[in-house]
Structures are given as structure tokens and as C-alpha cells.
Amino acid sequence: MNAKTKGEIAQLIAHLKQRFGDRCALGQAIRDQHGKDVSFHPTRPPDAVVFAQSTQEVAAVVTLCHASSIPVIPFGTGTSCEGGVGAIEGGICIDLSHMSAILQVNTADFDCRVQAGVTRKQLNAELHGTGLHFPIDPGADASLGGMASTRASGTNAVRYGTMRDNVMSLQVVMANGEVIETGGRAKKSAAGYDLTRLFTGAEGTLGIITELTLRQHPLPECVSAARCGFPSLEAAIETVIQVIQAGIPLGRIEFLDELQVTACNRYSKLDLPEMPTLFFEFQGSPASLAEQVEMVEAIADDNGGAGYTSATTTEARAQLWQARHDVWWAALALRPGCQGIPTDACVPISKLGEAAAAAQQDVLDLGLIAPMCGHVGDGNFHLCIVVNPDDAEEMSRAEDLNARLMRRAISLGGTCTGEHGIGYGKLDFLELERGLSMHAMVAIKRALDPRNIMNPGKVLRFAAVP
């Protein structure tokens, strides 16, 4: 899209002020806060922030922006990792956090209807006592609209899938202001194009998600946990493959490399053996749990596992998993005052050993500090590259590391992003990964947002249709 003149934007803002009063904010602090997520990408403030309270209000803002071809950027909690909320071409940010009503909980159908600003913890608090939960857990207490937009997942994905698998239908405000509903409440459907999945992961570039119908899952009858160290990364990964191949229905299976364990020991005052370590969570009935724990111990043992420890009570489990929960802060504590850059490669499990070992070698070669953790049941691993953001040369080495990881993941049949999304940080790598299929993505973008007003500059490169 062509850069809008200040006059055009001022005119639009005047309209918005008239309609939304104080809920149209122009202050620098609020604009800055809305132009930045948790990533290292610089703040790109929008020209104004509208705090919407209803789908109709979102549609009204989009309609006005559409008329003037001015960008619209949706904002949930600002916990994305690839600059997804930056107003890189200016425009109006629509903050959806006030749209936080849980509209329906259908316990018999294991589904619910929420506004896009509801956060996952808020939903789970509401579900308390129903025997159901919403298990997708990206770490942050993100908004469900934002989680759908980035196709988020996290530690539970090995059992429950990602947002892709747990969104049943979306209400979406389209670029022309039209409000559509992408699906229904049936557990399955063969009715037409899968628009629900198309908008899930589109990062607001095709429309703004305003309401969601989500699947819920029965709470597991019992939960237990285990932890085990391994002589090598390869031995740990081989354990993961065998556990999954055995059909053991794990709740979570997480990996920490040696440096990450060291970091956690220091940060959380633990004394775990400083070796590659797996963390397991088991879910099921008491009898099935006992079986699972025993089978996993046997497999770990076959692979040279050391210090296999399990726990059943909530408190003991939390203690056993402590190191896993602290990874981010423990990593940052390795270099006080520094910043973390999270990488997000995901590969077929059989390639995980190769990808992870090569990543560790890259870290050494580039002289960086970057402990590793991973949702290894999915082949997804993160480095937390701990850097001094004021050291341009070091930042450039960090960028190089991230690029190597992504290129390698792609060459191994994997992806440059398992769960963080593209934002504007990974445009080049999406093109590398998806090749000619970018033509289809661009054609879809052109079809649904010809004026390129929906979160422009994200996911793909596209210029408005003249």
C-alpha cells in the first residue's frame, strides 16, 4: 500500500475520536506499548489505538480504515515473538483485550465460545469445576484470539495438538468490514473450504478474529511426572522416539540441554546432574499411569538414562519440573542485563538429534551463549540466545545463528517456526521454506485483502492492488 499522508490519517483519527472518545488513545506510551511484543524487534507504534468492546466496533474501525486504505493491526496481549503487532506501515491498532467475555460453555459438547480477548488462564478459571480444561499452553497468558492467529501451541501439543486442532470456528471481521463465521459446532464437517484453519495462523493478515469456538478436553483422572538424565543428546532423543513409537500417551515430554540444566541449577538453586535431561508428564487412570511410568523408565534405562525420578502429588511434580518451568529466566540469568532471542526450529523427530547437535555446534562456532529446551515430542526446540542488545556485532552473530537454525530445519524437511509464527521477522525464511506455494498465499491475500490493510508487511510480501 502507498504511504498515507498525515492528513488522511488525521482525518480518520478524528472520526475514531468522535466515535470512541477515550477508547481511541493517541498517547505515545500507549502507542509504544502496542507497537512491541516480547521479541527483540524494535517498537513500531501505530498512529492510534482503539479499545474495541464488540465485533461491531471492530467492523466499524475496519470499514473506516478500508475506505481510506489505512492499515489495521489487531492486538491481544502483545506476547507474540516475531514482531506480529508492530505497525510497520503505521495505521490503527485495535486492542481486543476488552472483548473478554466467555459467551458459552457447553460441557456436554466439550466446546465453548469466547471473545477474542479472553486469555487462556481466564478460560481455565471459568472451566474450573466442570471437569474440562483448555490445555493449549504457550507459556504466556496470551489471548485466545492471538493464540489462534499465530497457531500457538507449547508443551501440551504432543498430546492435545496446537490451536489448529482446537479451534472449531472463528468469527472474523474481513477487510471490507463484513463479519463471517467460519464453522459450526459439529466435531467434524466436510462442508466446503476450511476457512477456520485458513484464519488460524494467518496472523491477522486476512481478517481480525473477534470470537472463537474452542474445543475443550476432559481433565486427566490422574497426572504423574518423571525426570531423567542422559549421557548424550542422542540418547535422550532416541528415548523420545521409542516412547512415542510405543504409543505411550504422554501429556508432555520436554528436553533441556546440559547448559540449560546448569543455568536452572544456578537460578533455581537445584542440584540436577548437569547432563541432557528429559521431563515427562503422564496422564490417565491410576493403572494406566503406573504402566506408562514403568515403560518409560525401561526405555530410558535402555538408552543409558540416569537418575530416573518420578512423582505423583501436585507439589512433588511441580518440584520435579521446576527446572523446566524456569528455563527462560534461568537462561537470562546467565548474563545479567542481557536479553533473550528465542529461536523456534521444528523438524521431523528422526532429524531432531542431528538438528539439535548441529545447533549446539553453531552456538560454539559463533561464540554465543544459548541454552536449549525443546518440546521434543513434536521435534520443536528453542535456543534462548542470550545477547547484549547494544552490541551490534554480537546481535549480528545471533541473527546468523537463528538463520542457520532455520535453514537447517527447512533442509531437514522441517519448518522455520514450530509455534511462534512469521511476523515480519521470518519473511525470507517462509519464502525459502514454502517456495512456489507462496504464489497461492499471495493470491489468497490479494483475494481477501486487496488493499493490503490487514496487518500489512506480516507473513508475506504483498503490495496493494492498484
Add this chain to the structure above:
Amino acid sequence: MNAKTKGEIAQLIAHLKQRFGDRCALGQAIRDQHGKDVSFHPTRPPDAVVFAQSTQEVAAVVTLCHASSIPVIPFGTGTSCEGGVGAIEGGICIDLSHMSAILQVNTADFDCRVQAGVTRKQLNAELHGTGLHFPIDPGADASLGGMASTRASGTNAVRYGTMRDNVMSLQVVMANGEVIETGGRAKKSAAGYDLTRLFTGAEGTLGIITELTLRQHPLPECVSAARCGFPSLEAAIETVIQVIQAGIPLGRIEFLDELQVTACNRYSKLDLPEMPTLFFEFQGSPASLAEQVEMVEAIADDNGGAGYTSATTTEARAQLWQARHDVWWAALALRPGCQGIPTDACVPISKLGEAAAAAQQDVLDLGLIAPMCGHVGDGNFHLCIVVNPDDAEEMSRAEDLNARLMRRAISLGGTCTGEHGIGYGKLDFLELERGLSMHAMVAIKRALDPRNIMNPGKVLRFAAVP
């Protein structure tokens, strides 16, 4: 698209003959066979059938058709249910059944790569001995390309999901002849628009699937089965809801209504009590199976279940499930010489009792014979309307019944098709169900197939861009 002149089509066919020789078939019998699926929709033969042997050949045919704006219809095994293969605007049928190579089986990653013409039974035969299987089972031994195209599912969906959940990536020939790959082999990805899901269920209207990367699943350690009668449809449905709410990981849960049980008794010489009946399949370890069977029996008992019977050996299980396996033929045998029309409503489980009871009442009101079976764990149920196809008045009552079922399913938050797709039999109902979101579907169709050559007239109404 505008009707093509005979001359234009003759010219194209001459080209195809030159390139494909005998693999470009013009005989009436072959054309008729390719213009008909298992539905009651009349035969709509294509102008020619090309038996493709490679993606390059498919791309070559599509490129030629694109140049002349002549329709292309993909054909797998012809086992679709809504006229999906009918050449309703004429054109060239591409038969993919010769593209039947299993290209890769990655047992460590639980994935495989197949050509689109591979059937599900062929794939499972290949997987024999690996400890893995491909569980999606729509009944027919359909091609995997066709199953992806219609987003097929079947009895296993309650545990393994549908094709939507089991396709990891697709190779697709686009309308302009370009060949794209929609995804990779990572278990999850947040990389760009979900084209894999977009082509899954698009019924060949956006492109032709030529290869698939599919997920596989570990074979269950043990399997057992059970069957139980209920005093009423409501009691059976309530049992289903409670079993699922208890988090019991069923392999299958199927329902037969009283008339269907009667039909099966007659057809298969059984003596099941003629009452609404549930069929269960359990999967897991021995200890977990024992628990599951016991829990389900207790829940069935609470709901007035009678004659709860379980079985563990393969032979005993087959016998226990005999009636379920025979439903279609048993239904047809109620009126020898007649034909079956399968309906395919799917609703939220809490509405299943209401939808199924109303369906039975409709059958009575309309004086039809239509036993019911259902994948009730998904809220999906089928009537087999047994009709005399030569009796126009009866056929019109059958159509009325189907319409009532679809309207009711939609009004209950469900869908007009759980697993059969839209074809050209359900265009009106898709529009009713999806409302304004049809605009987005049409925009996508226009973007990816502006000349409307890809299986035109299916899924949605669209005229070529002038």
C-alpha cells in the same frame, strides 16, 4: 465458464491422444464409469479420461486445459457420495489410480509419502509389520488423494480425527499447471497460511492433489470390543456423552437404531435384541482395556443398558461387530432391488438425541424406509434411505427427508455433511450453512482458479472471471 465448442474440445483431445496414446480413453463405457460415483446422482461422463502416471503428466493435462479453459476433473476410485466426479460441464477426467506408488515410509517419524492413487488398504498392507497403521476408514477402499479431497473420516474419527488431522502436506497441481507443496514433515508448524487444510476438503476445485504426506499411528497394543442395547435412543446417546466426558479413549463408538438392528438380524442371521444398540471398540494396554470396558459397562448400566457383551479375540470381536459391518447391505436387503441414499448430518453431541429422534419422526411422516447408523462419538449419523429409483414421487420424498435432516443439523449448530462432502448435491445447503463466509470461499476460488476449470460446479457456484 462458457460452454466450449465441440471443436475446441476435439482439438484438445487430439493433443491428449498424441501425448498419451491409449492412456487417453474416449470409449463410452470408460467415460460413463468415470462420470459416476456411488451416489444416486446421474452419470455425467467427461469428454475423455486420461490415465496419468506422474505429477508431470497431471500438470501437462491441466496446462492444456487451462489454455483452452476446459474443465479438469480428478478421479480416484469413484467412491464419493455427492456426485464429486461428475463432469457436469464436460471436460477431461484425470484418473489417478495408476499413480499408486508408496514413495516413503518413515517409521521413526510416523509419516509416509504416497502418490494420490494409493488406496488406504494398500497403504496399510505396506505398513504391515512396522507397528504402525493409517487408521482413517471411510468404509470404501478409497484412494488417499480422494479421501483428502473430501476430508473423509469414518468410524475411527472419534479417536484419530479425520483426513484434516492426518494430512501433513500435499503436492498439488494448480489451475495454471504450477506444482506446489503445501507443507513439510514437521509435526507442527506456524509457517504461513495453512494451505494443507485448504486443499483438504476442497474436492479438487482449487487444484489436483498428486502426492500426500500422511501421519501414521502406532497400532494399539490390544483391542477389545463391546455391544449393548438400550431402551431408547436417548439412553444410548446419553451413554455416549458420559463415556466421552469420562475421557475414556475409545477407538470407535457406533450406533444402530432399532430398524437397522432388525435389518442386520435378517441379513446376517443374527438374533440381537431389536433395540437401539451401541458398538464399542477399546484400544490400549491390557490394564487400561480392562478399566475401560468396566467403566463403559457401568455407564451403560446406569442408562438402562441391556445385554452388555464384550469380546477380546479378533474372531469374537468381528462377530460382535458383525451387525455394524453389514449395515449398508442389510439396509438395502429390506427392499430387494431398491437403492440406498446415504444422508450425512453431523451435530454437537448434546443435540444428537434431538436430531436423531426428529429424523426418525421425519422418516415415519414421509412414509419412507430408512434405518440409521452413526459415528455417534462425533455426532455424525447416516440414514440409508432405501428407495425405488424409478419411483419419482418416492425419490422426491427421499429428497425432502434429506433436506429436512440437513436444515435441522444446520439449525442445531451442526453441518449438512460430516464426511461425504458437498459435490454438486449439497450446494444449496452449504450456502445455507456457511452464509456470508461463502464470499470468502468464492474469492479464494476466483484467486486460485479464475477460469473455473478445476472440477467446476462442485462445492460452490462460481462463474469464470471474464
